[in-house]
Every structure is written in structure tokens, then in C-alpha cells.
Amino acid sequence: MGDVYKAALPSGLKLESETLVAYNKDFEADAPLRPGEQSVLDAFGIKPALTLSELEKRTGLRNVVPVVTSLMARGAVEVSEELKKGYTPKKQTFVRLSETCRDEDSLQEAFAGLKRAAKQEALLLRYLDLSHALNPQLEKEISSKELLEHSGCATSVLDGLLNRGILERYEKEVGRLRSTVCRVQPFSILSEAQKQAYNGIYDVFKTKDVCLLHGVASSGKTEIYAHLANDVLGNGRQVLFLLPEIAITTQITGRLSKLFGDKLLVYHSGFSGNERVEVWNRLLRDKSPVLVLGVRSSLFLPFNDLGLIVVDEEHENTYKQQDPAPRYHARNVAIILANMHGGKTLLASATPSIDSYYNALTGKYGLVKLNARYGNCLTPEVMSVDIKELRRKKIMKDSLFSPLLIHEINKALELGEQVILFQNRRGFAPMMECRSCGWTPHCMNCDVSLTYHKRQNRLVCHYCGYATPLPRECPQCRHTGLRMLGFGTEKVEEEVAALFPSARAERLDFDSAHTRTAYERILSDFDDGKIQILIGTQMLSKGLDFGNVTVAGVLNADNLMNFPDFRAHERAYQLMAQVSGRSGRREKRGVVVIQTSQPEHPVIRMVQAFEFEEMVKLQLGERSLFRYPPYFRLIFIVLRSRNEGALEEMSVLYAENLRSRLGERVVGPVTPPVMRIQTFHIRKILLKIEATAAVAHVREILEEVHASMYEHLLFKQLRIHYDVDPA
């Protein structure tokens, strides 16, 4: 319950308190003090009161709470809670006529007194003009800032009027949510194909609560959402529009605020705590229909009448909250939430998740397809390049770029068009190796090799952030040559600079676009054509809308497909299809070049032919055979401990106990590919439960087995969490 509240409330609303312990000077011990108690009392010194953490620091005790409790019982200390207030309302200073100047006569008198102060006289006239202070019907409040701006006067002139007691100042709370749009634009008229999809969705909603909209890239899905949202708002109900990432909200906020003005509220952690509190309060107090645009955390907002939830890019795994708890899949929560309000859910994607598509195929959800790209946009031409063959022929020996990709990029640059390049690793080289003995640098906290970041000249762990300078020599054999294996976006950037010196290139990845402003700056520069080549990780594929991109390159598709996860092929397809979707919008047909050493791989073939249904069919076959979702439900039991021996012993025992209740549904314990993260060793037990089974019963069994494990002392050294439907 606490975890859920913590995730749900904006930080400004979380009341945090600090415990203050005060020493009672009149205290006289009636019995000898225990050592801990004595050191706590000694810790006060001359300070009358200390916080718990200060006490722990001063005494060196790990947990002072029991000691403080016993001291409190003896009357030696008193404890109080001090609240810290998070949210501060925004206040503004306004001006008005002072009490004595509010009638015609006294105002005349005031003007008479201003004969020698022309500027003050003008300012007072301006104030009367703006505020209509003498006309109760039209009177409006004027902030001092507004008055100064409109009059062009200096603050000192206003001070003059205030000092004379003609005007007076007062403070007032104002909201932060004012829309910057003064006039909303009319809705665009839907194209024939969009209109059909829009009607199709309404048909589905007649009989079903959930509709999956499978609309190809640039088919204008956002326009359809806008029309649907407008209908729901017109019926006096609320709408929630979910996006997988804060980053994309920027582009869409601009478009939607022009249509919805003040009815649009944006909610995500990119906003200040105060703004989020105001969104929360507005929903709580004002029940008027609004459209909320947000990421998964906005599911927790206090809606009172949701008519529709749109989950855009529904296939994205960022909808799954992984760590910390509460672990939930926002797509599934959206469906439940809409249901609770008697509303509908629209899931949408150009590459739907297999789970949702399966639900549509089996009739649980309705399915609407939108196959026409908006404005007769042509489908891009997707070509694959066999890099293994090129390397064998010594053509791509030292380069990450195939001749075909170089040719296409040059062609695009000559025509003033733009290029995006995708590589799913950041940094310069994901792995370093000693040329002599094969030593590779590893993170000291995690079981992963460190990635070389050239710009910082450091080795960085992408799991815990640990960083260390690049060693000059191998610590094992003192050899001074380290070889780089693989490549990341930083290396692509370096080679782009060498191959296409006249083009301006930028990187869009976690390192370069760490903050919202940096991200927005890169995107707007690309939009304005200041950047010709944009190199990026997954960030590139997520629903962004670029106008002038005609070439998309996937530098190495192999590690996408060879990733050890049952969803790897689904993800690889989605990623490559999404990257392809960024190329060739509007009038011009785009080109996509996929570099791979497995050009015959079915995933590559299906991306080339846009065979989404084919991919789903193949995957469904494999998943039913190997007992994976959507036929089986996965539950991971993640066990972590710094004590590897205890972890090993207990996880084996745990799995055995589970197996006695659940039989073959229990797999493991297994050691995950990354078996240690942030100094914790990890084991996983995997449960594969029939999709038709009652979850409540499974939970009962898990709770019983978990409780029974506490017989073993070692079990207390483990940290355990359950991850249902892991993404």
C-alpha cells in the first residue's frame, strides 16, 4: 500500500516528517542507564533537540529508534514530528485603489495632489483604464507586473502612488497551469481512411471495451485520437492519453494544446513538483472535462469520470514499471481503470505487441486497421546489406558503413534531405580486451563488462553508473594495447564526421539527451534542418515525427536478433519497423538500409516486406510450443543477496518447495545473464502458468510457500520480489 501511494502522489503532496528528539533537562535517572541510552543522552551535548539521523550519526548506532523509545518511556526525552511542506502555491502581487480612494470625490482629490507628478498621474490613469476600477461590472484585478508592463513605467513611479496611499498592494495565490495558447484552432478534417478507422473504433466500442488500432507509421493516428477525445469531452467526461515516454510528449503537447487549449493538462516527472500538484488538485476539485496527456504514472491521478484512455505506442516496454515496486504494466492497468469508470480503452501502434494482437485475433479486443499512410505517403524501400560478406571481401574492413549506406547518405545530403542512423548501444565501444592476455575490464559492483566512453575517456557501467579512467596498461599482464570490441553511437558519430565532413551530425542517446532541455534542443535543431544526420539509440524509434528524413540506417541488426529473450524477435521487428517508419514521409519515398550478417534471417525478411501478420504467426507458433505468453503467464521470482552461498542454497530449496505444489510450471532457479548487479547476486525462478488458470489461487500458493521459507534462518539474507508479466 505504501509503495503504491508513493508512486501515485506527486512529491509535492507527500507529507514528509522528521522526528525531532528533545532532551529533558530535568530528567533524573531512577535506575542505571544502559550503554546505548547513555550515549544517546551524551550525544545531545549543548543542543536541546536532534533529529533521528543526527543522533545516529553522533552515536554511531545503526538504529536509535528502540533506544529513543526506551528513553522516552523513562521520561528522558520527548519526541515530536516536524512536517516539511512540499507544495508552495504560486503567489503574485496585485494592486488596487486603497480604501480611501474608492469613490469619485476622493479620487478627484488624489488626482489634484498629483499635479506635479505627471508620471504618477499617467500611471494612475493607466491603472483605471486597465482595471475598470470604477465600474463594478467590468472591474478586474491587475497585477503590479502587468501594470508596469502596460504602462512602461519604472517601479519607482508605482512606489510613488503606493507611498501616497492612493494604490495598495496585496498578494494572491495564482495557478501555474495557464495555457500559452490564446486561441484554439479548429480540428482538421479526417481523410477518408482516417474517417473509416474513426467509425470502426466506434463500431468496436458498441460491443467491446478495448479496441486495438493497428495503424501504419504516419497514417495520422494522432488526429483520430484528437477527434475521439473531443467527442468524449463533449459528453462531459475525461480523457487520458498515455505515451510511453516523457520525451515524446513534447512534440505532441504542442499539437494538442493548439486544439484543446486550457482543457489539456500535461502530467509527468519532467514538470516541477508544484505544477504536478496543481494538475492533481485541479482533477480533484474541478470535475470539468479535461484531456490529460501523460506517462504511466498519470494512471494514478484522481480522475472522477474517465470516458476514454488512449494508450499510444502500446507495444513499448517502457509501459512496464520494472523497478522499484509497485511493478505494473500501464497498458493492463489502463484497461482495468477505464473499466472501473465505465469507459473505453484504445490501444494503438504501428507494430502492436504480440500480446495485444493475440487478444484482437481471439476476439477479446476489437481490431481496426489503418493501412494508408496520410497524404499518399509512400512506403519506404527496405534493403539489407550482408556485412559478413563485405568483410570477407575486405570491403568493410575498418568501417561501420557499407558502400550502399554511404551512397544513400551522400545522395540524401546532396538533395538537402536528412538521415537517421540507429545503433542500439551507446558509448564508444561496449567492450575492451587486452590484445595479449584477453583481460576485459568489468564493473566492480555488477557482472558486466564496462563500456568505453571516448569523450570522457572513461569506462562506464551501464547498470550502476560506476566509472573509472581507461587503464594505460593491462592490470593482468602489463601489456599496453587494449582492443575495442563492438561499437556504440559515439563511434558512429566519429566515423560520420570523417565520412561526411560537410554534414552536421548529432547524437540522440541517454548521454547526449539526458535532460529534457537537451533532448528538446536536439529535436528542434533536427526539425529546423540545422542537423543533417541524427545518430541514436532506441530513443530514435519512439514515435517521433520528422519531416525531411529520406534515409534510415540500421548499423547492426545482429545484436537485436540474438538477444537472449523470448521477445527478442518481436522487439527486433518492432524496432526496425519503427525506424523504417521514420523514413520517407510526405511526398518522398524513403530508403532504409539494414546492415546485418544474417540477411536471410526471417525477421529481416519480414521487416523488408512489412509482413507484420507473418511475424505474429511465426512467433505465436513458437510461443505456444515453448509455453510463453500469450498462452502462458510468466511470473519471475527474483532473489537477491550479497551472500552468494545463502542465495544458492535458498533459491534451490525455494524452487523445490514451489515444484511440490506447482509441478512443471516451475523453472529454475536460473542464473540470469547479468548475475550480479550493484553488489547483489541474483537468481531467478520462473513460473509458467496457464493463461486460463485463476491467478488468485497461484498467489495463495506463492504466499504459503514464501511464508514457509522463513523456517530457514538463511532465508532472511535474501531480498525477494515477484514480477508478474515481466516485460
Ligand SMILES: [Zn+2]
Ligand atoms: Zn593483458
Ligand SMILES: [Zn+2]
Ligand atoms: Zn555496475
